[in-house]
Amino acid sequence: xxxxxxxxxxxxxxxxxxxxxxxxxxxxxxxxxxxxxxxxxxxxxxxxxxxxxxxxxxxxxxxxxxxxxxxxxxxxxxxxxxxxxxxxxxxxxxxxxxxxxxxxxxxxxxxxxxxxxxxxxxxxxxxxxxxxxxxxxxxxxxxxxxxxxxxxxxxxxxxxxxxxxxxxxxxxxxxxxxxxxxxxxxxxxxxxxxxxxxxxxxxxxxxxxxxxxxxxxxxxxxxxxxxxxxxxxxxxxxxxxxxxxxxxxxxxxxxxxxxxxxxxxxxxxxxxxxxxxxxxxxxxxxxxxxxxxxxxxxxxxxxxxxxxxxxxxxxxxxxxxxxxxxxxxxxxxxxxxxxxxxxxxxxxxxxxxxxxxxxxxxxx
Amino acid sequence: xxxxxxxxxxxxxxxxxxxxxxxxxxxxxxxxxxxxxxxxxxxxxxxxxxxxxxxxxxxxxxxxx
Numbered sequence: 001x002x003x004x005x006x007x008x009x010x011x012x013x014x015x016x017x018x019x020x021x022x023x024x025x026x027x028x029x030x031x032x033x034x035x036x037x038x039x040x041x042x043x044x045x046x047x048x049x050x051x052x053x054x055x056x057x058x059x060x061x062x063x064x065x066x067x068x069x070x071x072x073x074x075x076x077x078x079x080x081x082x083x084x085x086x087x088x089x090x091x092x093x094x095x096x097x098x099x100x101x102x103x104x105x106x107x108x109x110x111x112x113x114x115x116x117x118x119x120x121x122x123x124x125x126x127x128x129x130x131x132x133x134x135x136x137x138x139x140x141x142x143x144x145x146x147x148x149x150x151x152x153x154x155x156x157x158x159x160x161x162x163x164x165x166x167x168x169x170x171x172x173x174x175x176x177x178x179x180x181x182x183x184x185x186x187x188x189x190x191x192x193x194x195x196x197x198x199x200x201x202x203x204x205x206x207x208x209x210x211x212x213x214x215x216x217x218x219x220x221x222x223x224x225x226x227x228x229x230x231x232x233x234x235x236x237x238x239x240x241x242x243x244x245x246x247x248x249x250x251x252x253x254x255x256x257x258x259x260x261x262x263x264x265x266x267x268x269x270x271x272x273x274x275x276x277x278x279x280x281x282x283x284x285x286x287x288x289x290x291x292x293x294x295x296x297x298x299x300x301x302x303x304x305x306x307x308x309x310x311x312x313x314x315x316x317x318x319x320x321x322x323x324x325x326x327x328x329x330x331x332x333x334x335x336x337x338x339x340x341x342x343x344x345x346x347x348x349x350x351x352x353x354x355x356x357x358x359x360x361x362x363x364x
Numbered sequence: 365x366x367x368x369x370x371x372x373x374x375x376x377x378x379x380x381x382x383x384x385x386x387x388x389x390x391x392x393x394x395x396x397x398x399x400x401x402x403x404x405x406x407x408x409x410x411x412x413x414x415x416x417x418x419x420x421x422x423x424x425x426x427x428x429x
Contacts, residue, residue: 128372138422147420156371156416164427174427181425257413260375267382268406274385275395282392 006083013079021077025169026052026087027095030069041065045073045087056089062172062208064106065092069099074169091169093204100200104207108234111209116216117237123221125241126189129154129253133188133220134161135178142196142246146225149250154257160188165205166195172208179214179222190221192253193235194246197228206233215239225249321346371412378405 004012028045035041039058043065044051054073065071075089094103111117132150136143138161150159162178165171175193182191193215195203205211206226215222216238224236229244236242243249316322320330324346333341335354343350369377381402384390 126372128375130370130372151418155418156412157418159418159420161420161422162425162427163422170428177427181423181427261410261413264378264406264409267378268403271382271385271399271402275392275399278385278390278395279392 007081010079010081010083017077017079023074023090024077024087025072025074027070027072028052030065030071031067033065033067041089043067045071052087053085054087054089054092056092060089061092062210063092063094063103063204064110065094066102066106069094069102070096071099072169093169093208095201095204097200100204100207103204104234107207107209107212108237111212111216111234111238116212121216121240123240125221125223125253128255129189130157131188132157132159132253133178133182133191134159134194135164135175135182135191136161136194136246137166138163140166140194140196142225143194145196146192146194146246146250149247150254153250154254157254167198167202167205169205171205172211175205176211176214179218183219186220188220190223190253191218192249193222193224193226193239194249195226196246197231200231203227203231203233206235211235212238223249223252371409371416374405374409374412378402378409381405 026045028047031044031046031051033041033043035058041056041058041061043054045054046052054075056075071092072095073087073089073092075087075091078086078088080086094100115121134143134146136146143161147159150157160182162181164174164178166175179191182188193206195206203226206224212234215224215235221240222238223241223243224233224239225243225246225248226233226236227245229248241252243252324330324344327346330344331341332344333339335341335357337354337357339354340351341354343352381398384398385395
C-alpha cells in the first residue's frame with residue numbers, strides 16, 4: 001500500500017466518514033457545556049461508558065443547554081487537521097421530560113424579558129376570514145381534523161397549505177420558511193400553525209428560539225393549534241391567538257355558517273318591525289308637535305283676550321259719556337266775564353253767560 | 365365587469381345596511397329602497413353559504429430546503 005502524508009490520510013478518513021456517516025444522530029447527556037467568544041459552543045455528549053466532543057456555532061443553538069440535560073444531536077463526524085476527532089453539530093434538541101422542561105423555562109424567561117409574549121402585541125383575527133394560510137403536515141391527524149371542521153363550519157375561503165414537518169430537528173426551519181413564504185406574499189389574512197397531540201419530545205420543536213421569534217415577528221396574525229389543551233409551547237405564547245387543539249383553532253377561525261344563516265334571517269325579519277316602529281315614532285313625534293303647537297296657540301289666544309279686555313276697560317274709563325253720566329259737565333268757550341259759554345251735561349246742552357271769575361283753591 | 369363579491373364583503377355590506385336602520389340617518393323616504401337592498405344581499409348570502417365550498421390548495425413549494 002502506498003504511503004500517505006498526514007494531510008492525505010486525514011482527507012481519506014474524512015472522505016470515508018462522510019461516505020459512511022454523512023449525518024449521525026446521537027442521544028446522550030450534556031457535559032462540559034461552554035460558549036467561547038460568544039460564538040462557538042463546545043460540549044460533550046456522554047453515556048455511562050463513552051463521551052463524544054461536540055462543536056457548533058451559537059447561532060445553531062436553538063434551545064438552551066446545560067450540563068446534565070439529555071439531548072438528541074445531529075452532526076457530522078470529522079477528523080481535524082490535528083488528528084483529533086470532532087463531531088460538528090448541525091442540530092440539537094433537549095429530550096426527556098426534565099431536560100425539556102428546564103430548556104422551556106430558561107427560554108421562556110429570556111423571551112418573556114424581551115417582550116415577545118406581551119399581551120399588548122396580540123392582534124385580533126379577521127371576523128370573516130377569506131384567505132387563510134395553514135402550516136402543518138398534511139399527513140397528520142390534527143391537520144385532517146382542522147380541515148374537516150373548517151369545511152363543516154364555513155365556506156368560500158381560499159386555504160393555502162404549507163406542508164412541513166411538525167416534529168423533529170428539521171421542523172423548526174421548515175415552519176420558519178413557511179411563515180416567511182406567507183409573510184413575503186402577503187396574500188393570506190391569518191396563518192394557522194397546526195399539529196395534533198404528541199409526546200413532549202414530539203412537540204419540543206415548537207420551543208425552538210428562532211421559530212418562536214418568527215411567530216412573534218410575523219406581519220400576518222398567527223394562531224396556533226398545537227397538541228392538546230394541557231400542552232403549552234413557546235410558539236403558543238408568541239402567537240396572537242392560542243387555540244387548545246387543531247379543532248379548537250378551526251372553531252376560532254371560522255363562524256358557524258348555520259348560525260350565520262339564522263342570524264341573517266332574523267336581522268331581515270327585524271327590519272320590518274324597525275321600519276314600522278320608526279314610522280310610528282315619527283307619527284307620534286308629528287302629533288306631539290301638533291299638540292304642542294295647539295297648546296301654544298291656545299295660551300296666546302287667552303293672553304290676547306286678556307290684553308284686549310284690559311284695553312277695553314281703559315278705553316271705557318276714558319269715555320266722556322261715562323264722565324257725564326257721573327254728573328260732570330263739559331264747558332266750552334272763553335272764560336271772561338260777560339262771555340257766553342257752552343255747557344254739556346249728560347242730558348242737556350246749555351248756553352250760559354259768565355258772571356264772575358274767582359281763583360279756586362286746589363286741594364292737593 | 366366587476367369582480368364577484370366575497371362572503372366577507374357581502375356580510376360587511378349587510379352589516380352596514382342594517383345598521384343604517386338603527387342610526388340617526390334613518391328616514392322613511394329611503395327606508396324602502398334600503399330594505400329591498402338588504403333583502404337582496406341576505407338572499408345572496410344564504411345562497412353562498414349553502415352552495416360555496418372552501419378551496420384547499422397544498423402548496424407545491426418544498427419547505428425542507
